[in-house]
Amino acid sequence: MRATTAADLFAAPRFRAGVQMIEDDDGLTLDYREQSCSVETDGQGALKAFVDSLRRGDTSIPELKRRHPELAPEIDGLIEEFDRLGLLTESAFAEPKGCLSGVEFYHRLRKFAADTVEANSKSRLYQGLCDRTLPRSALIGYALEYFYIVREAPGLIAPALAHAGPVKVQKLLQGFLASELNHDDMLRQSLQAVSIRTDNLEHLVPLPATFALCASLGVYARQHPLSFKSLLFLFEQPSASFHIELANYCRETRIPEGFWRPIVRHASINDEFDHDDISLSLLAEIESVSPEEQMTVKKHLMLAIETMVLQENQILDHYGKQSIVKPRIFA
Incomplete structure (x- = not known):
C-alpha cells in the first residue's frame, strides 16, 4: 500500500x-x-x-x-x-462542503474506507488462504496477534467512557465494553489446539504494527472521541469470506478444528452484538461534524488502514519464516 x-x-x-x-x-x-x-x-x-x-x-x-x-x-x-x-x-474544503450529520458522515466514511482499501491494498494473508500458500506458522502468528488485540480491547475502550456525553452514548459504550470482556479466553482455546502455551501469554509482546493499532485506538478513546467512534467499525466489521477461507484452509491442511472454530465463533459473536454498526450507533448521536473534523478522522482512518496492511506484512515476515511458532515472550 x-x-x-x-x-x-x-x-x-x-x-x-x-x-x-x-x-x-x-x-x-x-x-x-x-x-x-x-x-x-x-x-x-x-x-x-x-x-x-x-x-x-x-x-x-x-x-x-x-x-x-x-x-x-x-x-x-x-x-x-x-x-x-x-x-x-x-482552508479550502473539497465537496462535500460544510457540516454533515453523524449518520451521513458514517456512510461517507465507510465508502471512503472501502475505496481506500480497494485502490491501495491487497491482503496477502487472505490471498494466501485462498491459494493455500499461507505458511501454517503465519496463520498461528495471526491468531497470536489477534489474541493480543482481543485481550487489550476492554482497556482500550474504557477511556472513552470519560467523554461519553449523553446517557444514551454512555449506555452504548458500556454495553460495547461489557460485550468485549473475557473474549481472550476463547482465543486461548484456539492457541492451545495448536500446542501454544497459554499460561504465560500475559507476557506476550505484540508485533510493532499490532501495538501501534492498539495504542492509537486507546489514544483516540482518551483524546479524540470522534476518531475513536468513527474507527471502531474497522476493528469490528465482519469478514465472512475470510473466515470461510480460514475454515477451508484448516480442513485441507489438517489444522485442528479446535484452532479455527473459536476464531470463527468470536467473529459470529461480533455479528450477534451488531458490532459492525457500533460506529453508526455512536455517530448517530452526533448532530454535526465539521469539515475540519471530517478531515482529521479521514487522516486517522487512512493511517489505521495503512497500519493494518503493515501488520499483515509483519505477521508474514516474522511468523511465516518459523518452522515452529515461538510467541514473542521475553520475560
Missing part, C-alpha cells in the same frame, strides 16, 4: 491561527503552543515566501509547487512534517 502523501492530507493547507514565524541566520523557526519547529535552507527568501503562502492558505498543493519552484521537491515533505506537528489546518 502506498504511503499517505500531502495531497491525501490537504486540498489547500494553511497554518493554524497562532503559529508564529521567527527568522534566524540559517532559516526559520515556527512557534505554536509552546513547541517549535526549525527549518533550515540555503534559499531563505524562497522559504519565507512559501511560509507566507501557508499563512494565507486557500492555495492548492500543485499551485504551491508552481508558485515556489525552488522548494517544489521538498513541499510534500514539509507539509507532512508541519501536519505531524499540528501546525496546519484546511
Whole structure:
C-alpha cells in the first residue's frame, strides 16, 4: 500500500491561527503552543515566501509547487512534517462542503474506507488462504496477534467512557465494553489446539504494527472521541469470506478444528452484538461534524488502514519464516 502523501492530507493547507514565524541566520523557526519547529535552507527568501503562502492558505498543493519552484521537491515533505506537528489546518474544503450529520458522515466514511482499501491494498494473508500458500506458522502468528488485540480491547475502550456525553452514548459504550470482556479466553482455546502455551501469554509482546493499532485506538478513546467512534467499525466489521477461507484452509491442511472454530465463533459473536454498526450507533448521536473534523478522522482512518496492511506484512515476515511458532515472550 502506498504511503499517505500531502495531497491525501490537504486540498489547500494553511497554518493554524497562532503559529508564529521567527527568522534566524540559517532559516526559520515556527512557534505554536509552546513547541517549535526549525527549518533550515540555503534559499531563505524562497522559504519565507512559501511560509507566507501557508499563512494565507486557500492555495492548492500543485499551485504551491508552481508558485515556489525552488522548494517544489521538498513541499510534500514539509507539509507532512508541519501536519505531524499540528501546525496546519484546511482552508479550502473539497465537496462535500460544510457540516454533515453523524449518520451521513458514517456512510461517507465507510465508502471512503472501502475505496481506500480497494485502490491501495491487497491482503496477502487472505490471498494466501485462498491459494493455500499461507505458511501454517503465519496463520498461528495471526491468531497470536489477534489474541493480543482481543485481550487489550476492554482497556482500550474504557477511556472513552470519560467523554461519553449523553446517557444514551454512555449506555452504548458500556454495553460495547461489557460485550468485549473475557473474549481472550476463547482465543486461548484456539492457541492451545495448536500446542501454544497459554499460561504465560500475559507476557506476550505484540508485533510493532499490532501495538501501534492498539495504542492509537486507546489514544483516540482518551483524546479524540470522534476518531475513536468513527474507527471502531474497522476493528469490528465482519469478514465472512475470510473466515470461510480460514475454515477451508484448516480442513485441507489438517489444522485442528479446535484452532479455527473459536476464531470463527468470536467473529459470529461480533455479528450477534451488531458490532459492525457500533460506529453508526455512536455517530448517530452526533448532530454535526465539521469539515475540519471530517478531515482529521479521514487522516486517522487512512493511517489505521495503512497500519493494518503493515501488520499483515509483519505477521508474514516474522511468523511465516518459523518452522515452529515461538510467541514473542521475553520475560
